Amino acid sequence: MARFLYHQLRTDIKDLDDYMLLTQVGYFGHHVEKAIKHQNKGARGLDKRNRLFELTKELEKRDLREEETLKWATHIIEEFDSYQSIYIERISSDLEIEKREDILDFMKKRTSVRFWQNKTVDKEVISKIIDTAFICSALSCNRQTLRVICVNNKDSFEGDSNNNSLQKKAPHLLYIANDDRFFTDKYETSLDVGSFCSSLMLAASALGVSGCWMYEGKFHDDDELRKKFGLSKHHYFYSVMALGYPLDSQEKPPRLNVNKVLDFYDL
């Protein structure tokens, strides 16, 4: 983490490609945001604040249409510079969510599906699923380095339950790649993909779309796919997700009793 941070502090902002620039705004924004909630506010995180300031200037210069990110980063810098008490906005009341038990029941009913109806999912629905999953996933240091390529099947949606067949017949096949330039820990890239894919499956279920996440589904050549999708050599395809409107009412496999996976330990 620290090695990455100090290396990135020194890189020339003009040399960053647009994705790297946005990643750094997310990453340094996250660190400054933590610094304004620290007792040592003002001194702690000053180098990161300065980097974020330079990054926002560059973001303004390039027409990347990421106004919300720019607004967020600018607000964090202003708050950092105000040197007031630590920035904790107390919540006024508990989150107002109706039907909590229904939401939990809905989440528990999500299941993998390997057979789909003979129809495709509209582009807008797929975008909504990815948008929701992306925003609700926790991502390491808010880097946001994931890329999703949705390949639409135009042939037959009939086939079998094995991975090879799933990838041939699924109405939509999502390739989920991550850019490893931004990470020092070898597990972080895959953890981000895991976080995102879990949210993706839930968001899809909310819109009546189901599918199957495949980790070891390498029926492709990475170099060829990167070339075809216009991704850089830094992108690695971590997962493939088959999606569509479900045909099969797949039984939900029971999970172990929660006591088998959860222990409480009092300090």
Ligand SMILES: Cc1cc2nc3c(=O)[nH]c(=O)nc-3n(C[C@H](O)[C@H](O)[C@H](O)COP(=O)(O)O)c2cc1C
């Ligand atoms: C990382 C990961 C990789 C998976 N890989 C495959 C796969 O290659 N083929 C497959 O049919 N299912 C795959 N699955 C789906 C699991 O088999 C499925 O989630 C599990 O059996 C539990 O069923 P449920 O999702 O309906 O609760 C994968 C799931 C995850 C999280």
